[in-house]
Structures are given as C-alpha cells and as structure tokens.
Amino acid sequence: MKHDRFQDLWDKLKNKSAQVGIIGLGYVGLPLAVTAAKKGMPVTGFDIDPSKIDALHKSDSYIEAVASEDLKSLLDAGTVAWTADFSQLSGMDVIVICVPTPLTEHRDPDLSFVTETTEVIAKHIKAGAMVVLESTTYPGTTAEVLTPILAKSGHVPGEEIFVGFSPEREDPGNKHFRTATIPKIVAGDGEAAGKLVTLFYENVVDAVVPVSTTQTAEAVKITENIFRAVNIALVNELKVIFDAMGIDVWEVIDGAGTKPFGFMPFYPGPGLGGHCIPIDPFYLTWKAREYELSTRFIELAGEINSNMPNYVVARLRETLDRELGIGLSRARVLIIGIAYKKNVSDMRESPSVRLMSLLNQAGSKVAFHDPHVPAIPKMREYPEFLGWQSLPFDDIRAEDFDAILISTDHDEVNYEALVNLGIPVIDTRNAIARRQLSEKNVTKA
CATH class of the missing domain: 3.40.50.720 (NAD(P)-binding Rossmann-like Domain)
Incomplete structure (x- = not known):
C-alpha cells in the first residue's frame, strides 16, 4: 500500500x-x-x-x-x-x-x-x-x-x-x-x-x-528572520546612540559598507513591519520555554525594535518644540508612507500605523499620504483607522501641516516638493539625503 x-x-x-x-x-x-x-x-x-x-x-x-x-x-x-x-x-x-x-x-x-x-x-x-x-x-x-x-x-x-x-x-x-x-x-x-x-x-x-527533517526546515526560516530582526535592532540601537553624539548613522553604515569582507549593511527605521520579522522570532522564544531555555538576544532585539516608534515620536516632539515652539497636542503632522515597506501596499504590522496611533493619543492632528495605499484596510489592530484615506499629493500644502514625518520611503513620492514646502521634515529612512536634496529643515530619526 x-x-x-x-x-x-x-x-x-x-x-x-x-x-x-x-x-x-x-x-x-x-x-x-x-x-x-x-x-x-x-x-x-x-x-x-x-x-x-x-x-x-x-x-x-x-x-x-x-x-x-x-x-x-x-x-x-x-x-x-x-x-x-x-x-x-x-x-x-x-x-x-x-x-x-x-x-x-x-x-x-x-x-x-x-x-x-x-x-x-x-x-x-x-x-x-x-x-x-x-x-x-x-x-x-x-x-x-x-x-x-x-x-x-x-x-x-x-x-x-x-x-x-x-x-x-x-x-x-x-x-x-x-x-x-x-x-x-x-x-x-x-x-x-x-x-x-x-x-x-x-x-x-x-x-x-x-x-x-521538517523541524530543520522550520528552524531555517525562523533563523533567517531572527538574523534580520537582531541586526536591524543593532543598527536601531546604534542610531539612537550616534544621534546623541551628533553622528549620522547612515553615513557610518555607508562607510562601513565599503569594507569588502566581514560587514553586511543593515539599515535603521521607525520600527519593524511585515508579517515575518516582527513576529516569527517569538515563535522560537515560545518553543524554547519548553526546553527551559531563554532567548535573550531575540527578546532584546524585539524590545529595541518595538520601541523605535516611541523614539521617532520623541524626535518629532523635540523638533516641533525647537523649531515652532509647539507640543504634539497642537501639532498637525503628515505621515509619508503608511505601508510597512517601500513600493508595496502591504500593511501588515506597519510601524507607520503605530506612529499614527501614538500621535493620535498625544492629541496631534494626523494625515497620511501613500501612493500605494488609497485607504487603510482592515487590520488585526488599530480598528480606529479603518478607511482613513490617503491625502492626494497635490493637496499637501505647507499651511496645513506643522511637520512631515517620512516613515516609508516610496520611490513615487516627490521628496523635493516636500522639502520645498519649508516646514520641518522628520526623516526615518534617510530619504532626503539619499536623493541629495537640501537638508535645511530635515531631522533624521
């Protein structure tokens, strides 16, 4: 048989x-x-x-x-x-x-x-x-x-x-x-x-x-995702440290990336998104408990990455106070990019939505523009944002916002036009510097 x-x-x-x-x-x-x-x-x-x-x-x-x-x-x-x-x-x-x-x-x-x-x-x-x-x-x-x-x-x-x-x-x-x-x-x-x-x-x-074995195959995938989660957490932590020192972490990574061996560039951001990297490592954390083992690296990486939206909001708060003398409760903020990753519409675990939630809780008036997401779809979390629509790019005016927060750096966005608005820009993706545009009003976060 x-x-x-x-x-x-x-x-x-x-x-x-x-x-x-x-x-x-x-x-x-x-x-x-x-x-x-x-x-x-x-x-x-x-x-x-x-x-x-x-x-x-x-x-x-x-x-x-x-x-x-x-x-x-x-x-x-x-x-x-x-x-x-x-x-x-x-x-x-x-x-x-x-x-x-x-x-x-x-x-x-x-x-x-x-x-x-x-x-x-x-x-x-x-x-x-x-x-x-x-x-x-x-x-x-x-x-x-x-x-x-x-x-x-x-x-x-x-x-x-x-x-x-x-x-x-x-x-x-x-x-x-x-x-x-x-x-x-x-x-x-x-x-x-x-x-x-x-x-x-x-x-x-x-x-x-x-x-x-199937156990080996399952471990392969979890290992791939843990590798990314831990390394992204590392550069996110370095970003916070280097920012305090007045050092541009993006320039540091670009410099280190010229080494032809022994270094692999990872890049910081406003938090982790997508279905895999923010979630899958904790499947191994859970399973490890069965063997009375701890996964300190994984849990620390998760803690660092999960805290990045809070760090970005803090940088936004500092910028608004320094440049305009206002707090988050009075701020009008435009978020650029609501998807978790550039050039896609995927909203799963997007840190941009977490940023919207934090700003909303602080009393800010928040809007977003995303060429790939015309409206926020149903998600497992944040039901309050269901159906929120992307602001058409042509409707973005300087007088309507106090700051622009670049969370996801879609290629279709006209960053030069955003910079030319003359209002503070909080850039979590190095989108402005990468395009060699004026950084006069730009704060990296």
Whole structure:
C-alpha cells in the first residue's frame, strides 16, 4: 500500500497532472498559485474571503507581485480555478497551506489558522494526497501538530497520505527575486514525504534545497528572520546612540559598507513591519520555554525594535518644540508612507500605523499620504483607522501641516516638493539625503 500510494503521486507529479490546491490566497499563496499554474500544473486556489475569490474570478489582482493579465490568461486557459468551497479539497493531490501565523497579545504563537485549516483538510483529503505547510512557525509544528490532525482522516501519514514543510520566502516589492527564482527549502515528515515534496517544488521553482527533517526546515526560516530582526535592532540601537553624539548613522553604515569582507549593511527605521520579522522570532522564544531555555538576544532585539516608534515620536516632539515652539497636542503632522515597506501596499504590522496611533493619543492632528495605499484596510489592530484615506499629493500644502514625518520611503513620492514646502521634515529612512536634496529643515530619526 505504501509503495502504491507513493508511486501514484510520484507519477502524477512527474507528468504534472497532480491537482494542486493552495489554501490562503494572500501575499504567499496567490504568487505560488500563479507560479505553479504557469509551470503547467492544474491549480485550484482556496480562500475564506469571498471578496478575494470575486476579484480573482474577474482577474483583478490585489497583490503587486501578481499581474492581472496573468490571472486572466491562466483563467482563460483553464489552468487555474478559484473557490471558497473547501469540499473540493477531496479532488486535490497536493494541498499547500499558506495561512497567517500571528502572535497572541501575550506574544505566544497563534496557530488557530493552521489548525483550523488542517482540520478542514482532514475531513476531505483523499488517500494518496500530500499536504505541505508554508506558513512560518516554530520547529516541530508539522510533525507535532499537522500530522496528528491529518491522521484523523483515517489515512495513515507516511503511507497513505504525506506531510511536508516548505517555508515561504516571499519579499514583497523585491523586483530581483520572484517565487520561481527564490531557492526553496523543503522537507517531509518521513523519507517518502521528503521525496514527494522535493519533486513537487522542482516542478514549480528553479532551485530546491532539501533538508533532513521538517523541524530543520522550520528552524531555517525562523533563523533567517531572527538574523534580520537582531541586526536591524543593532543598527536601531546604534542610531539612537550616534544621534546623541551628533553622528549620522547612515553615513557610518555607508562607510562601513565599503569594507569588502566581514560587514553586511543593515539599515535603521521607525520600527519593524511585515508579517515575518516582527513576529516569527517569538515563535522560537515560545518553543524554547519548553526546553527551559531563554532567548535573550531575540527578546532584546524585539524590545529595541518595538520601541523605535516611541523614539521617532520623541524626535518629532523635540523638533516641533525647537523649531515652532509647539507640543504634539497642537501639532498637525503628515505621515509619508503608511505601508510597512517601500513600493508595496502591504500593511501588515506597519510601524507607520503605530506612529499614527501614538500621535493620535498625544492629541496631534494626523494625515497620511501613500501612493500605494488609497485607504487603510482592515487590520488585526488599530480598528480606529479603518478607511482613513490617503491625502492626494497635490493637496499637501505647507499651511496645513506643522511637520512631515517620512516613515516609508516610496520611490513615487516627490521628496523635493516636500522639502520645498519649508516646514520641518522628520526623516526615518534617510530619504532626503539619499536623493541629495537640501537638508535645511530635515531631522533624521
């Protein structure tokens, strides 16, 4: 039986006839669905959000990394289908889970999206199918959480169904790497699953990197994100120290970056954003407690990065007091860039929204301009900002604001025009100096 189920799926993967179901059509799932379909595999995308399904049926992409033209051509060719009917999972040979893995308010892992999705899969999965988790999580999740749930289907994991893990490595806004060109870490819960998950992704991406266990693959992704979180925290701390000394941290980093070995530049900012870097390291912190171990580096980095919005607001307060003699309670502040990262619309964990909240609490009148975010969407936090609209750039006037706070440095913004307004600019991204514009009214923060 083991050989028959394995061989049947192997053959389907070899000739690309395996039906692929992708659950969660966000920043990870939708690019993966389109990439797999472009490589000749039949794909069905699943999502609980009916607005996403409606948009996809109209070939209307809501993610920058996916072109609406590609959605239309794939839909016309019958290569993709989109549905909110999860009973159709019974026809899938490969099911990939791409759902969120947030933190609770106490910074514990919230695996509810993963577990609820896996419970649904267990009700519908057929013998001979494979399930792959792509959501970032702590080491042990696939083997200790997914596999037991899937065993409730009545199919024996490793013999009749197969389970794997392959962490997503999407980088929204990065034009140099796309889903197909980013090397893919893969692992299976058992030898047979490892071979199948490797073959599946070899059909989809250019380079596959198998590792020995799903725990190792989970640890790889967490390590990548901790590496960034810790190094960003380091330069954020250096920024605070060097600012106090009257030293430009950006110039320091540029200088250090000329060393051809032993240094890798990271850059400070107003705080961490995105789904991965602010959240994923704490999955390991939580898991480490099981082994009575502390993660001091990770927790310290989180503390530093989480405090950066407060530091930026303090610099804004100092500037307003020095330049205009007013406090935050009377200030009118325009935030440039509300997305968490330049040149994307992704709002997940955006420090810009935290800045808005702090200023709002201080009594400031706050507005924002973002060419990628016409209105603030629903978020897990800050419901008070739902629907706030971006101020059109042409409507930005000096008499309406006391200060401009650059939080996200989108390339489409006319920074020269902002500087020419003649009001104080708080620049958290070195956007003005990088463009060699006048820094007369600019305070770096």
